[in-house]
Structures are given as C-alpha cells and as structure tokens.
Amino acid sequence: MLYSLYAIVILILVYTARHYLFTLNRLFGFQRHPYIDIDTAVWPPVTVLVAAHNEEKVVAHILAALMSVNYPKDKMVVVPVNDRSTDRTREIIDRFCEDHPSRIHPFHRNGGKGGKAAALKGAMDLVETEVILIFDADYIPGSGLIKQLVAPFFDPEVGGVMGRVVPLNVGTNLLTRLLDLERSGGYQVDQQARMNLRLVPQHGGTVAGVRLSALREIGGWNDNSLTEDTDLTYRLLLAGWKTVYQNRSECYEEVPETWQVRIKQIMRWAKGHNQVLADYGLELLFGKHRATLRERIDGFLLLGVYAMAPLTLIAWLLALGLFYEGVAPLHGVIALLAFTAYAATGNFAAFFEIAAATRLDYTRQRICLLPFLVLGFVVSISSVSRACVAQLMAPITGEQFHWDKTARFRTTP
C-alpha cells in the first residue's frame, strides 16, 4: 500500500513539474511561430469539413463566415458534413448551397455508425485536395484563419495543424467563465509550450487541419475512437508526421453552459484519451518509430492526464488508510516536510499555469476567478474517475461505443 502511494506521488510530482516547465517556458522561453508569417504564397486547394449533427442553432453562422474568408475562392471547397441531423440543419445547409453551388458541396448522412469520426470518414469521398481543414459547426472562423491554418502544410514534415480555441459565450455563467480560464491555460500555455519545446501539440479535431496523404498513410479516420482528434495525433506521430500548433490562429467556439453538458463532454474526452492510451501508449514509449525521446515521454504524459484523476483519488484513500494504520512514511518528519513543500508549491502548479495564460492574454480581472477553479477541479476529478471506472467495467457491464454530442446554447438565427 505504501509503495503504491509512493508511485502515485511520484507521478503527481512529474505532472507538477510539467506544469511549471510549460508555464516558465511560455513566460521566459523562445516562442516558436514558424509558419505564422507566411502571408504570400501560391495557396493550395483546400477542403473545409464542417461537422454538423443537429446544429440548426449554429451552422448558418459558420457557413456565412466561411463564405467571406480571405482565401482564393476557386481553391476552397466547403463540405458541411450533416451527420444524421433530425432538426433543420439539412435545410439550412441546402439553402447556403443554393446560394454558393460551386463553393459548398454538402454531404448528408442519414444512417450508419454514430460519431464525428464516422461522419468525417463518410465525407472523404468528396475530398480531392491535399489539405483538409476541420471545424465543428459551433465555431466562427475569422477572415484570415484559413490561410493561417493552411500555411504549415508548406512544411513537408507537417501532417496536422491545430489552431487556438477561444470561448465566445464567456460571460454567461460561472461555468463558462471557468471554462474560459481552462481553455486559456490549455492553449495559451500548454499547447504553445509543447510547440516551443518540440513535444506533442495535440490535434483538437476542430480549428484544425490534416494532410490527405498523411491521413491515408495512417489508415484514415478511426471511427471506433471517441476522441478521433487524439487518436489522429498519435497515429500521425507514430508514422513520422508532426502536428503543429498555431497559437495566433484563433477561432471562437461555444463552451458548455450547463454542468450536465460539461460532465458529459469531459467524460467522453476521458474515455477517448484512455482508449488511445491503451491502444498506442506502449508502442509510443517503446516502439520502433520516428518519435524523439522527448516526444515519447511528453506524448505518454499527455495521454495519462485523464488517468491521473482516479489515481489521485486512490492516493487520497491510500494516504487515509495508512494514516489510520499508523504508518509514518519517510520517518514522518520528512513526509511532513515534503507534504508542506508540495502544499506550498505543487498544488498551485495548474493555477499558476492558468494565471500565466491570463497574463499572456492581457486580461486583468478574470484572474480573480482563479479560486473557483477548485470547483471545476472537483467536478472534473469525479467525472473523469467515473468515466474511467465505467470504461474498466465495460467488459462486464457490456457498455457499447456511444458518442455524446455536445449540446449547443446559441439562439437559432
């Protein structure tokens, strides 16, 4: 029991150090934005896939935005991927298609396997371009975003690209404000630090791009994955392709406004991440492929993020158990000092990261909300742990692959 606790504590310390490393890198390190200055080029043809499942509230916004982006009109085709929608999504898409018949080629899907990856897989017959961009329907791309996301593909090593997601409905309630802070930390610090340190920036499956030849090389979309974006990141990495992050390629999104929706979302992410960890974790660490040592380590740690939630709960239980058994680890005094030291620094690593992100974003007052992140932490740790337990029990309970779409809150246009 004691050694199990030690092992978990060491893991927690590794993640703490990782938080500090990323934050200090963002604050003081060399920042890599190698492709952001490419503003003149012979722009390649590009297909923009817009994943839409019952998106009547938002799909018109993204299609209108895409029709006005600054990209050669004859080189960009938009493919709205209407995945078994039962609302007015199809009608709205078809109306846009009538107005822009040469620029919008809709893909309507009435049946088949559920999930975004399955829908994207189905739409690939309509894709003829080497560069593919992917947006979820609740995103609103700015005028220059398409060029910014296409630019990294001039690098023949790049297989995937990821832009920055920025919440639009920040001020709705406490949850949206906390998610805004989390997104800041996750993108402004975490993703960019991984880019700076040549680690593994994560493909987010939206505000993102993928190279067709790379996608074909790794076998296309994995429709058995709950997080097709994470799955894609790792398969690209194992095949010698890089995923790059463009922090200045920003795009608005809508974040969940209710805790129920947020819990569903984070549970899906946790299951998907763990699925990828099980599928590729060992191969990533020890397999024969082109990933560097630092990519192997960071990639594994990234996959283990969601597994840390139940491990932390287990560690708490172990610590309580040991306490009541009268065990004094590390002669008691050392343990007490270590505990105090961690309480003074380690506990704040994630908060420090988010605080640094808000500073980098030049926002001032929202940092005051930092203490409330404890609430988000509690919800996350319990939801993720539930997801992990459900996943472990799936062979017994017979739980099937199920993809939960994130509900939208925007007013219907």
Place this chain on the structure above:
Amino acid sequence: MNPVLATLLLVLLAGILFTLPLLPALTELRLKRDAQPLNVIQQHAGEIRHFSYGFRSYIADLLEPLRECVASGTTAHGTMPGGDQYLLLGRADDTRLVSTGERTATCQLVVAAGMDVVLPDGITFAKEVYAAGEITGGEESVFRALLGEKDIHLGRASTVIRWAHAVGAFRAERDCDLYGRISSDREIQLESGCAFQRLNAPRIVFGRSDAEETSLGAETVPAPLPGGRRLVDEDLEIQAGEIVSANIVTRGRLHIGAGARVLGSVKSHGHIALEAGVHVEGSLISASTMHIGTDCRITGPVIAEHGIAIETRTRCGSVQAPTTVSAPTIEIADGVAVFGTIWARTEGQVVPQG
C-alpha cells in the same frame, strides 16, 4: 459566554475568514468586469496594407478640399475629427512651406499633397505624409508613415517608423531604417545598408536597379509536388548537379551541392546550406538557420526559425507565383529578388554583394 453563541460566533468567524480571500472572485463574478471574449482578430489585421487602408479612410474627407487647393493653387490648414492638425499642399512649389514656414526639426502636421511632393532633408514628420503624386523624401528624414498614390523615394539614411505604402514603386537609398510594414503595389527596391522588417510587393529587389534587370522577369510557377517523402535521421548531402524528386525531411543538417535540383519541398531540423545555382521547386524550411548561395531559385516559401542569409542573384518566388521569405533575422545581398513578402521579425539587413 453562552456555548451556543460561542459556537455560532466561531462558525461565523471561520466563514468570514474562508470567504474573505474569495471576495475578489465573488466581486468579479457579480460585476463581470472582464467577461468579454478575448479579442480574436476576425478581420485579418495582419494584412500588410491594413494601416494604409485605414489611413486612406481617415483622410477621405480631406481629398475634396485637397483637390480644391490644387485647382486654386493654394494651401490650407485645419484639424481632423481625431484632433490631428493637417496641412494641405496645392502647389508643387508649396514644398517650400514645409522647408521654410514649417521648418523645424519636427513637423507635427498630417501633410497631404495634391501632386508630386519633394520634402526637405533632415525633417522628422511626426504624423503621416500623403501625396496624390510621387513622394520624394530628403536625406536623413524620419517619417511616422507614408502613403503615396504613385512612387515613394526615400533619401539616404531616412527612417520609416510605422508603415509606408506606395501604389507605385517604393525605393529607399542606402542606409535607411524601415521599421514596420513597407508595401508597394508594383515594386520595392532597397539599397545596401538598409534595415527592414516586413516588405510586400509583387517584386522586391535589393541593390541597384540596373543589377540583373533582365532576369527579374523570369517566371516560374510551382510544379505539382511529388507525393513521396524521403525521411532522413542524420545529416544529408545532396550532391552537386543531382536531381531529387521527392519531399525531403531530415533531422540533421542539409547540404545541397552546386547546381542540384529538388523537385519537392525541403525541411531540415538543422542548418541548411545551398551552394550556387540550386533550384528548389517547393518550400525550403529550416528549424535552425539557412544559407542560400548565389544564383539559386526557390519556388515556395523560405522559412528559417533562427536566421537566413541569401547571396546575390538568388530569386525567391516569381511574379506569377509569389512567396514568403521569413526568419527572425535576414541578411540579404545586393542583387537578390524576392517576389511577394519578406518578413524579418527582429531585423533584416541589405548587405553589399560579396
């Protein structure tokens, strides 16, 4: 004291102590002082002409009075809605107003000329300068920003602080410092000793205009790139005269011998060295530094994460296929031509040939 009261007081005190640190958070949650979405640039302010377009809109109301000044051969003063004072020049010899009446070390007026304008030496123009005709700047002058409907010609050792846009050609004599954005709808020419950051024009030439004038028109359009990738884990050398038809990615350094040709894009994690006469029919990307020898031709974007040096008579892009050259520091020799954008985040420098 009553034990119940004492307990209540203790709970209350503990509650207050717990809530106190949360006061800023509760205040922000209630007042929503910083609850707006982050300001995402939706309209692509990164476009190099963004400021010149904005300035043209800003002075739109001055154009009619300016035409009247030209028609009547007079000058006019006034104040813009934003509070800036302006001077409208309606006669070619009105430049004397700048050189005599306004002759101070610093001109604090927005200057708008309705025709060609020749500006005196050594003046600092703290506000924008606009001309419906050509702008010829004096030597050792300092400009905040310039917008010329025809050519702009800066004298020796002049400085542009924010931006300049010429509808015609833009030319800077030697030793000019061009901070910010310099753009032209036709051509930019910088002489030796000029420092720059961001340039954009259909054609950008470095050095005297008589250098290799005939070859500047040579145009190539990127060929369709091969699909295959050649992955190399160590240093790679492509022999002189060799033709490689693939995209190349190497983890080490890359050396391409004289006259070699790569039909594809090239990426190296280390230093890239191109000898004379190399052709790359795709992009050229280094995660480190890059040295491009004389007479090379690069079709696609040229990107280095730390620095680029380009030797004379090399061409990047073409009129039909413009491209971007970008690195924190760029050293570029007389006689080089870039078609499109050249962007040195820290500093670019034009150096004499050889």
